Amino acid sequence: MTTIDPAVTAVEDPVCHMKLDEHTVKFKSEYEGETYYFCSLACKKKFDEDPGKYIKAYPMKENT
Numbered sequence: 888m889t890t891i892d893p894a895v896t897a898v899e900d901p902v903c904h905m906k907l908d909e910h911t912v913k914f915k916s917e918y919e920g921e922t923y924y925f926c927s928l929a930c931k932k933k934f935d936e937d938p939g940k941y942i943k944a945y946p947m948k949e950n951t
C-alpha cells in the first residue's frame with residue numbers, strides 16, 4: 888500500500904544529481920515553466936544564481 892514506484896516519483900537534483908522523491912522534497916525552483924527539485928537550500932541557491940549552467944548539463948526536455 889505504501890510502495891512508491893521510483894520511476895514515477897523520482898526526480899533528480901540538477902546541481903548535485905541526487906535522486907529525490909518529489910512528494911517529500913522541500914526545495915524547489917521554477918524556471919522557464921519547469922520545476923526543479925533540490926536536496927538542500929545550498930543546491931537551490933546555486934541553481935537560482937545560474938539556472939542555465941545546470942539545465943544545459945541536465946536535458947529534461949526532448950531536444951530535436
Ligand SMILES: [Zn+2]
Pocket residue numbers: 900902903904905925926927930
Ligand atoms: Zn543537491
